[in-house]
Amino acid sequence: MTKRPLFGGDALVRAMILGLPFAVILILIVGPLVLTFVISFWQKTGFTMRPDLTLDNYAAFFSGVRLEVLLRSLWVAFSATILMIVIAYPIAYLITTRLREVLVRPVLFLFAVPFLVNYVVRTFAWSDLLSRTGPINSALIAFGITERPLDWLLFSDFAVYLGLITAYMPFMVFPIWLSLSGIDRRLVEASWLLGEGPFTTFRRVILPLSLPGVIAAAIFGFVGAFGEVAVSLILGGTGYQLLGNAIQSALSVLNYPLAAAISSVSTLLMLALIVAWYQFFDLRLMLGKIMMRA
Amino acid sequence: MSKYELPNRRDVLKCGTAGAAMILPWPKFGTQAFARSTLTLADIGVGDTGDWLKFSDQSGYDVNVVSMGNAPSAVVNQLLAGGGRTTFNIVNIVGGMQEPLVQNGLIRKLDTTSMPNWAANTYIGSYLSKGTPGFDFIGYKDAIYGVPTVLQGDSFAYLPDETGNLDSYSALFDPKFKGFVSLEDNYTTAGQKTALYLNHSGQAKIANPSDMTPEEVKTVIDFLIAKKRAGQFRVIWSSFEQAVNLLTSKEVYVMDCWEPMVFVAVKKGTNARYADPKEGYLLWAMAAYIVNNPQLSKEDLAATYNLLNFMLGGWYGAKITLLRGYMTNPLAAPYAASHPDEFSAEEAKRVKEITEGVKLKFQKGGTWQNRWPTHVDVYEEEWQRFKSA
Numbered sequence: 001m002t003k004r005p006l007f008g009g010d011a012l013v014r015a016m017i018l019g020l021p022f023a024v025i026l027i028l029i030v031g032p033l034v035l036t037f038v039i040s041f042w043q044k045t046g047f048t049m050r051p052d053l054t055l056d057n058y059a060a061f062f063s064g065v066r067l068e069v070l071l072r073s074l075w076v077a078f079s080a081t082i083l084m085i086v087i088a089y090p091i092a093y094l095i096t097t098r099l100r101e102v103l104v105r106p107v108l109f110l111f112a113v114p115f116l117v118n119y120v121v122r123t124f125a126w127s128d129l130l131s132r133t134g135p136i137n138s139a140l141i142a143f144g145i146t147e148r149p150l151d152w153l154l155f156s157d158f159a160v161y162l163g164l165i166t167a168y169m170p171f172m173v174f175p176i177w178l179s180l181s182g183i184d185r186r187l188v189e190a191s192w193l194l195g196e197g198p199f200t201t202f203r204r205v206i207l208p209l210s211l212p213g214v215i216a217a218a219i220f221g222f223v224g225a226f227g228e229v230a231v232s233l234i235l236g237g238t239g240y241q242l243l244g245n246a247i248q249s250a251l252s253v254l255n256y257p258l259a260a261a262i263s264s265v266s267t268l269l270m271l272a273l274i275v276a277w278y279q280f281f282d283l284r285l286m287l288g289k290i291m292m293r294a
Numbered sequence: 295m296s297k298y299e300l301p302n303r304r305d306v307l308k309c310g311t312a313g314a315a316m317i318l319p320w321p322k323f324g325t326q327a328f329a330r331s332t333l334t335l336a337d338i339g340v341g342d343t344g345d346w347l348k349f350s351d352q353s354g355y356d357v358n359v360v361s362m363g364n365a366p367s368a369v370v371n372q373l374l375a376g377g378g379r380t381t382f383n384i385v386n387i388v389g390g391m392q393e394p395l396v397q398n399g400l401i402r403k404l405d406t407t408s409m410p411n412w413a414a415n416t417y418i419g420s421y422l423s424k425g426t427p428g429f430d431f432i433g434y435k436d437a438i439y440g441v442p443t444v445l446q447g448d449s450f451a452y453l454p455d456e457t458g459n460l461d462s463y464s465a466l467f468d469p470k471f472k473g474f475v476s477l478e479d480n481y482t483t484a485g486q487k488t489a490l491y492l493n494h495s496g497q498a499k500i501a502n503p504s505d506m507t508p509e510e511v512k513t514v515i516d517f518l519i520a521k522k523r524a525g526q527f528r529v530i531w532s533s534f535e536q537a538v539n540l541l542t543s544k545e546v547y548v549m550d551c552w553e554p555m556v557f558v559a560v561k562k563g564t565n566a567r568y569a570d571p572k573e574g575y576l577l578w579a580m581a582a583y584i585v586n587n588p589q590l591s592k593e594d595l596a597a598t599y600n601l602l603n604f605m606l607g608g609w610y611g612a613k614i615t616l617l618r619g620y621m622t623n624p625l626a627a628p629y630a631a632s633h634p635d636e637f638s639a640e641e642a643k644r645v646k647e648i649t650e651g652v653k654l655k656f657q658k659g660g661t662w663q664n665r666w667p668t669h670v671d672v673y674e675e676e677w678q679r680f681k682s683a
Contacts, residue, residue, distance in 0.1 A: 047370070047394040065679045072682075124536070133543050151473065154545075155529045234536065238527045239479070239681025246678065251367040253674040254394065 033267060040260035049257050057261035066246045066262060073243040074269075077226035080161055084169040084221045085176075085214060092176035092213075093206075108177065111170040123163050123234045130154035130162075130235075155237025163231035168224040172217035179213020180206070215277050223270055331355055333383045333594070333601050336362040336372065340580060340620070341386040341443055341605070343613040349604045355597045364388055366666065373400045373585065382585045383598045386605075389431030389581030390665035392439045401583040404438045408599040411606035416624050417445060420656075422579060427504060427662040431579040440581025441602045444620040447575030447655030448483065448663075451556045455565050456547040463491035463571050465548045467517075472526050474547040476540055477518075479532040481677040484550050486576055486661050488514050494573040503661040508672040515676040519683040530681065541566050554619050574660025580620075612637055615645045621652035 043052040061067065095107055114122060129136055132149035140146045152158055183206060191201040229244035243266055250259040333355050335341070346357035362372050364387050372378040373385070379400060395401045406412040422428040422442055432440035452460045457471065466475055466487070477484040489503035492514065500510045521527065528546050531537045534555065540546045541559040549555075559566040582605055584598055604610055608629025611622035616630075616637075627649045630642035637645070667673055 047397050064675060065682050069678070069682055127536075128539070128543070131543050131545050133545070233479075233532055237529045238522050239530045239683075241678065241682045245681075249674055249678055252365050253670050254367055254370060255671065255674070 036260045036267070037264045039257055040264045042257045042260075044255050044257050047254055057257045058265075060258055061261050061265065069241045069246045070243055070262075070265070072241065073226055076160065076164070076242065077222050077228075080164040080168075080225045081218050081221040083161065084165055084172050085218060087165065088169050088172040088217060089176055089214065092173050092180055095173070095177055096180040108174065111173050114166070114170055119167055120230050120234075122167070123230050126159065126163055126166070127154060127234055130159055154235065159235035159237070160232055160240055163235045164225045164228060167228075167231060168221045171220045171224070175213045175216040175220065176210065177213070179210040179216070182213075183209045215280070219273060219277060222273065226270070227266065332358045333597055334358045334360060334381055335582075335601070336360050336378060336382045336385045336585075338362060338364040338387050338580075340618050341582070341614065343610060343617065345613075348609055349601060353597055353600050353604075355601070357601065362387070366391060366394060370394055370398060370400070374398060379585055380587055380589060383587075383590075383594065384582050384584060384601060386443055386580060386582040388663075388665060389440050389442070389579050390663065391581075392430075392432075392434035392583075393666055395583065396434050396439065400586055401439050402586045404441065404584065404602075405599070406438055408596075409441070409603040409606060411603050411623070411625065412441070414625060415442070415606055417621075418442060421445060421577075428577070428579065430662065430664070432581050440583050441606060442579045442623075443582050443605050444580035444614065444618070444622055445577075445656070446553065446579075446620045446652060447577045447658075447660065448487075448552055449569045449571045449575055450487070451541060451549045451551050451553075451559070451566050451568055453541065453544065453547045453565060454567055456544070460548065460567075460569050461572055462494075462569075463487055463573050464495065465569070466550055467491065467521050467526060468548075469524070469526070471548050472524065473528055474545075475527050476529050476531050476537070476546040476549040476551075477527055478537075478550050479530045479681075481673045482663055482665055482667070483576060484518075484530075485511070485514055485673065485677065486663060487550055488518060490573045490576075490661055492517060504664040505667045506669070506673075508669050511669065511672050511676050515680045518680050522680065522683055538562070557619050570658075571660075574658055575655045576663050577656060577660055578663040609633075609636065612641075612645045615648050616641055619648055621649045 039049065040057055041053050041055070042049045043054055043056065061070075091111075095104060099107060128134055130153040131137070132151065132154070134154075136153060137146075137149040140150065141148075187205055187209070188201060191205045196204070226242075227244050228242055229248060232240040232242045232245060243262065247259050247262050247266075250256075250262060331354070335357055337359055339361060342359045346359075350356050360382070362368060362378075362385065369385065369387055369391060373382070373395070378385070385401075392401070412418070418432070422432050424433065424436065432438055432442055450460075450463065450466060452465060454460075456474075457465065465471060466477070485506075486503050489498075489500045489506060489510070492498035493500045493503060497517070498510070498513050500506060500513070506514065529540065531540060531549070531551070534552075537549065537551050537555045538558045540549060541551075541555065542562050542564045544564075553568045556566045556568045582602055584595075584602070590598070606623055606625075608623070608625035611626030612630040614620065614622050615626050627642070627646040630637040630645040634642075
């Protein structure tokens with residue numbers, strides 16, 4: 001057997017094709033993350049910082065008010081994600097099972113339309129719609145549903161959740177739809193033939209098989225909601241703090257090591273989530289089914 | 295070569311030769327066309343007149359205005375990491391940032407003799423002289439770093455139809471307006487105004503609202519948290535448009551904010567007023583700094599000084615006063631009045647009115663905004679506590 005040169009012919013082309021995106025990821029994503037992690041152990045000195053190996057920034061983070069912000073961010077992101085799945089799953093299910101093939105793409109496109117408008121602008125639009133003198137309160141008063149404007153529509157938990165759901169839920173429809181549409185119809189039919197009703201078929205066949213998509217969607221939603229800054233700032237009212245706002249605040253006083261520590265904790269949490277997802281579900285399985293279907 | 299044919303090497307060489315032939319007769323073309331004949335002014339959205347032809351005509355330099363954030367981190371980041379140090383000539387921001395900027399070697403000490411209009415600016419002596427709190431907006435350790443471009447005293451806005459006449463910061467904390475009050479998301483403005491109020495009302499003893507001790511900051515924040523929990527505040531605003539919208543939609547009746555927001559709200563038909571509080575104003579000034587670019591040529595440095603001098607002049611001052619509603623320099627009102635070809639009688643009157651109005655604010659006094667207090671980390675941490683409460 002003749003030994004092929006390591007970077008000769010196809011191998012060189014392959015190395016170049018794979019190497020370029022790998023280098024881009026390394027330089028633009030992994031590099032800054034590593035740098036952030038390293039800086040999180042540095043010491044703030046006046047207006048700059050110096051290399052160190054201190055845990056002071058993590059101590060400041062976990063002992064101060066920012067820990068409350070972290071816990072709140074986790075809770076808001078988690079609960080918003082559950083709500084988003086509850087909304088996105090039926091939509092994706094209906095698109096997969098009830099919509100004619102020719103209408104699937106246009107309907108999915110409709111879910112992408114909101115992203116044509118900048119999300120900060122969209123969030124500001126919500127503040128106009130939900131304000132005391134906005135169209136929603138005006139309509140409620142006009143129809144006699146309420147006598148006075150509903151204060152809780154804006155600058156409240158409700159407004160923040162609404163902002164998060166409308167910002168990230170449409171993203172979640174796509175992976176769930178992908179997952180659902182990749183399910184082998186014969187498995188569903190086999191369940192019926194064996195005498196199971198629609199609910200049991202859904203619970204024992206469709207739902208488990210669609211879980212990789214659901215988890216992918218949940219990660220999209222959770223990561224987005226967890227790192228959110230604008231929604232809490234614009235719709236949250238009296239200083240509705242999420243972790244993104246806490247990072248911004250630390251940066252405002254040039255406390256880069258603290259901001260790096262908060263960012264590192266946030267990144268590690270997200271990483272853990274993705275590793276767990278990867279451990280439990282094989283993404284290739286979902287994508288493979290879709291590709292086979294195509 | 296047909297219409298759709300790609301140019302071959304010979305065509306490219308021909309074009310290159312022709313281009314070179316056109317350039318060669320003008321030996322200075324390279325330096326004139328490609329060296330910087332444009333001055334870049336990084337500004338927070340206040341100092342751009344929108345028309346720099348007057349300066350370009352007299353100096354031969356164009357002015358390129360780029361937007362920059364006003365937060366300390368935005369300023370330092372853009373100068374340090376964003377390449378601003380080599381691309382900006384001047385940064386025009388709210389003053390008081392000299393300490394971090396000087397310590398990071400980002401701005402130059404000014405030679406005031408290079409700006410003839412400096413001596414004519416009596417406001418510097420009146421409000422920003424050495425040994426006064428105002429000096430902190432343009433100087434650092436006895437040296438001058440910033441040219442004052444705007445001076446102002448801030449208080450709060452209110453809707454008189456809903457509240458009646460208001461003349462005290464107590465309105466921000468009055469239970470009568472519970473749920474209809476908004477504060478700015480800024481510990482150096484909202485925090486200092488609250489300190490002024492607490493001092494004046496005898497609820498706390500704060501020696502220097504401009505530079506509070508950690509205990510004093512805590513006192514202010516504890517008070518704000520109590521009010522927040524009682525439902526006093528509707529929202530903490532964080533952008534100009536948001537603040538204007540809060541007033542025009544009557545979402546709030548009393549708002550800690552900037553005066554131009556009231557001007558915009560009034561223009562939109564809202565009956566809004568800017569208060570004249572008995573406790574005084576939050577005084578501040580904008581400063582234009584020369585960016586410490588080690589590669590800056592002598593010619594460009596001279597042109598940069600020329601631009602700063604222009605910004606100390608009457609035309610620029612009058613334009614900015616009209617556009618933003620801030621006092622600028624002592625030459626502004628006389629210039630507007632004596633140049634009917636450039637400013638209408640109504641505009642000249644407006645410049646004078648605004649200038650006189652701001653002078654009265656400075657006479658009344660209050661507290662100078664401190665963008666970088668001694669215990670800035672405590673301010674930030676405590677402000678987080680307030681927002682998270």
